[in-house]
Amino acid sequence: MQLATLKKVFGENVALDIDAFTVNSGDVLGLVGNNGAGKTTLFRLILDLLKPNTGEVTIKTEDAEYITSKTEDWKEFTGAHIDSGFLIDYLTPDEYFSFIGKVNNIPKEEIDEQLKRYADFMSGEVCGQNKLIRNLSAGNQQKVGIIAALLNQPSLLILDEPFNFLDPSSQIAMKYLLEDYNKQTGATIMVSSHNLTHTLDICTRVALLEHGHIIKDYNKSDTDMIAEIEQYFEGNVHHEAIAEEA
Amino acid sequence: MDFKRFRLLYKLISKNKKLSEKRHPMFERNRFMKIFTYGMIAFMACYFIFFGVVLGNAFLNESIEACDMLNQGILFLLIFDFWLRFGMQETPGQEVKPYKVMPIPTNSIIHIFLIKRGWNWYNAFFLFFFIPFGFLTVAQMPYFGWMSFIGYMIGVWLLFVLNAYWYLIWRTLINQHIIYILLPIIFYAAIIFAGMVATDWLFTASMQFMRGFIEWNPLCFLIVLLCIVMLYYVNLWMQKKFLYEEIAKVEKVKKVKSQEMSFLNRYGVVGEYLKLEIKSIARNNVVRKIFLSGLIITLIFCAITAFTPAYDGGFMRIFICVYCFAVYGIMTLTNVMGVEGNYIDGLMSRKESVLSLLKAKYYFYIAMLLIPTLSMIAPVATGKYTIYEMLGCLFFTPGCIFPCLFILAIFNNTTMNLTQKIQQRTTNSKAQFFVSMAAMFVPMIIMYVLVMLMGSMWGGIVMMGLGLIGVVLHHVWLKAIYKQFMIRRYENMSSFRATRNA
Numbered sequence: 001m002q003l004a005t006l007k008k009v010f011g012e013n014v015a016l017d018i019d020a021f022t023v024n025s026g027d028v029l030g031l032v033g034n035n036g037a038g039k040t041t042l043f044r045l046i047l048d049l050l051k052p053n054t055g056e057v058t059i060k061t062e063d064a065e066y067i068t069s070k071t072e073d074w075k076e077f078t079g080a081h082i083d084s085g086f087l088i089d090y091l092t093p094d095e096y097f098s099f100i101g102k103v104n105n106i107p108k109e110e111i112d113e114q115l116k117r118y119a120d121f122m123s124g125e126v127c128g129q130n131k132l133i134r135n136l137s138a139g140n141q142q143k144v145g146i147i148a149a150l151l152n153q154p155s156l157l158i159l160d161e162p163f164n165f166l167d168p169s170s171q172i173a174m175k176y177l178l179e180d181y182n183k184q185t186g187a188t189i190m191v192s193s194h195n196l197t198h199t200l201d202i203c204t205r206v207a208l209l210e211h212g213h214i215i216k217d218y219n220k221s222d223t224d225m226i227a228e229i230e231q232y233f234e235g236n237v238h239h240e241a242i243a244e245e246a
Numbered sequence: 247m248d249f250k251r252f253r254l255l256y257k258l259i260s261k262n263k264k265l266s267e268k269r270h271p272m273f274e275r276n277r278f279m280k281i282f283t284y285g286m287i288a289f290m291a292c293y294f295i296f297f298g299v300v301l302g303n304a305f306l307n308e309s310i311e312a313c314d315m316l317n318q319g320i321l322f323l324l325i326f327d328f329w330l331r332f333g334m335q336e337t338p339g340q341e342v343k344p345y346k347v348m349p350i351p352t353n354s355i356i357h358i359f360l361i362k363r364g365w366n367w368y369n370a371f372f373l374f375f376f377i378p379f380g381f382l383t384v385a386q387m388p389y390f391g392w393m394s395f396i397g398y399m400i401g402v403w404l405l406f407v408l409n410a411y412w413y414l415i416w417r418t419l420i421n422q423h424i425i426y427i428l429l430p431i432i433f434y435a436a437i438i439f440a441g442m443v444a445t446d447w448l449f450t451a452s453m454q455f456m457r458g459f460i461e462w463n464p465l466c467f468l469i470v471l472l473c474i475v476m477l478y479y480v481n482l483w484m485q486k487k488f489l490y491e492e493i494a495k496v497e498k499v500k501k502v503k504s505q506e507m508s509f510l511n512r513y514g515v516v517g518e519y520l521k522l523e524i525k526s527i528a529r530n531n532v533v534r535k536i537f538l539s540g541l542i543i544t545l546i547f548c549a550i551t552a553f554t555p556a557y558d559g560g561f562m563r564i565f566i567c568v569y570c571f572a573v574y575g576i577m578t579l580t581n582v583m584g585v586e587g588n589y590i591d592g593l594m595s596r597k598e599s600v601l602s603l604l605k606a607k608y609y610f611y612i613a614m615l616l617i618p619t620l621s622m623i624a625p626v627a628t629g630k631y632t633i634y635e636m637l638g639c640l641f642f643t644p645g646c647i648f649p650c651l652f653i654l655a656i657f658n659n660t661t662m663n664l665t666q667k668i669q670q671r672t673t674n675s676k677a678q679f680f681v682s683m684a685a686m687f688v689p690m691i692i693m694y695v696l697v698m699l700m701g702s703m704w705g706g707i708v709m710m711g712l713g714l715i716g717v718v719l720h721h722v723w724l725k726a727i728y729k730q731f732m733i734r735r736y737e738n739m740s741s742f743r744a745t746r747n748a
Binding site: 047048049050051072073075076078080082083085086087088089090091095099102103104132134 | 511514515518521522525526529530588589590591592594595596597598599602664665736739740743746
């Protein structure tokens with residue numbers, strides 16, 4: 001995936017401004033940055049849910065090249081979950097998974113098989129609960145969204161803050177789930193998160209965003225990656241000033 | 247809590263409430279909507295004034311006092327007001343929620359919201375009717391005068407305040423279970439029945455009671471004030487009792503087995519979206535209410551047309567025929583995509599899902615035409631319409647009216663709140679307003695002209711022909727609408743997101 005001169009401005013606020021950035025096939029890319037850094041905006045631009053002021057997103061496969069704003073074909077191999085705006089909340093999770101399966105032409109047996117695989121992650125609180133999605137807890141809604149994004153076995157998976165709202169056990173399960181998925185399918189995964197530990201654990205690459213710019217692009221092999229990222233976030237906290245105010 | 251703090255809190259909450267209304271996304275983003283709402287309020291006020299003047303003059307020549315004449319039926323006005331409130335006012339339970347975690351006694355907050363219910367401009371709205379009426383029939387009468395007029399107005403206002411608290415009790419109970427709606431229906435039906443059957447005691451009593459206000463009888467004021475205080479405390483007790491249930495209400499649904507609606511599986515992706523449409527009606531308050539209203543309106547009009555001469559006149563006859571077929575489409579399709587705004591991101595991240603959705607909606611609305619078709623059998627059987635006129639409307643609606651309404655899918659960008667108990671304003675934009683008006687009146691004019699020029703048989707046949715063209719070409723125009731939707735997608739998606747949960 002290539003991002004070229006991608007820029008998004010809201011009013012006078014530059015939400016995202018990336019000259020050039022490439023995500024390679026099979027990368028597990030983590031986006032980290034403080035609130036307002038532009039992580040969600042970037043995901044929305046990639047998914048063609050926002051109109052960029054300039055630039056475009058190009059996805060290349062072995063056979064074709066897609067500019068995301070010009071065609072819809074790339075949606076067939078992409079899975080994503082950003083927020084509750086992805087969920088049809090008046091369905092039960094079972095109905096929703098069945099719906100996703102059918103609109104993606106996935107046989108029912110395969111959906112059932114996949115759901116069995118995610119049983120641990122769902123920890124018995126999602127399927128068969130007789131509850132509408134809107135009546136589930138935030139954590140379980142998050143699980144529904146993530147599983148739905150995985151159901152069509154996408155070769156490009158985009159998840160915005162997937163660890164949010166999840167209990168510690170589910171966060172760990174989520175981490176293994178993404179690692180395994182990447183190993184088994186070779187899919188490209190893009191994840192944004194405020195949870196540095198999990199992000200650094202699973203990602204082969206980490207991009208640090210600040211005020212809409214990618215200020216650093218790390219590879220897992222970079223020995224100073226963890227220290228530098230931790231230092232960056234630590235540096236943004238003016239501990240003495242906070243203590244003084246308190 | 248001391249009075250000073252209570253007053254401060256009252257002012258703050260009032261300010262917050264005003265701001266929340268003023269800054270409602272639909273209001274803030276839409277100048278037309280703002281003007282339209284104020285225009286409608288002004289129109290209603292003028293309408294009330296007009297009726298006040300007309301009735302005031304009309305009753306002057308009766309054998310009894312004009313004000314007494316109206317006061318005999320005051321209960322009907324109160325009943326009308328009672329049912330009108332269901333479309334507009336909710337319980338304070340939900341309003342208390344944001345303040346629940348603040349260091350303010352819950353009791354005080356409930357008191358504030360209850361006081362606000364009494365001290366609400368809406369309770370004085372009927373005075374637009376009573377002031378001109380009272381001016382003509384009380385103030386100008388030499389034996390009554392201005393003091394009587396003032397007493398009358400205060401009395402009327404107190405009755406509407408009383409009605410506000412009376413309504414609130416039933417609203418709270420109905421929120422607990424819909425079955426409670428039967429109680430006020432039975433209550434009012436019993437009163438009216440008793441009043442009508444067992445002489446006119448009800449009308450006489452209400453006339454004498456209202457006379458008490460005009461004559462400044464302290465007992466009348468005292469009775470109403472005592473009733474207000476009593477209902478206030480009943481409400482206070484109920485709000486406290488049901489507060490936690492109101493704010494932590496969890497919707498329980500029956501398990502929907504996958505084999506249900508399996509007959510739609512054969513239609514592939516479109517079938518899946520058809521299932522969504524049906525589930526949306528079954529599980530979302532607002533959508534269900536619109537569906538039921540459409541159904542009831544259709545049945546009522548068909549019954550009136552079939553069995554009474556009320557709509558036998560030329561244009562009204564045509565109006566009802568077109569209206570019965572188009573009403574459900576007009577009521578729902580003017581907000582097309584409003585429900586989907588809730589999950590627009592999910593929809594847009596799948597290829598051509600909006601096209602499949604539009605197709606499913608079209609087929610669903612065609613299937614829904616079965617209701618007016620069956621309902622129209624009675625007026626056709628009683629000779630009010632010819633079979634050609636009925637078939638003309640049956641084909642004209644999906645072929646010509648629906649395409650116009652579906653165009654709104656390109657422009658609609660306000661998300662419909664699916665769980666709210668009161669119906670959202672249905673007109674959100676200029677486009678919605680004009681398209682719904684055109685969808686209702688243009689077909690009527692076309693049908694009227696065709697029937698006048700060609701007679702009911704050929705008029706109906708021409709309408710069928712026009713409709714059939716639209717139906718046959720539905721793939722083409724739906725695809726064209728989808729293309730236009732995709733051109734405007736960024737603007738619409740952004741607005742759907744901004745109005746979600748508003």
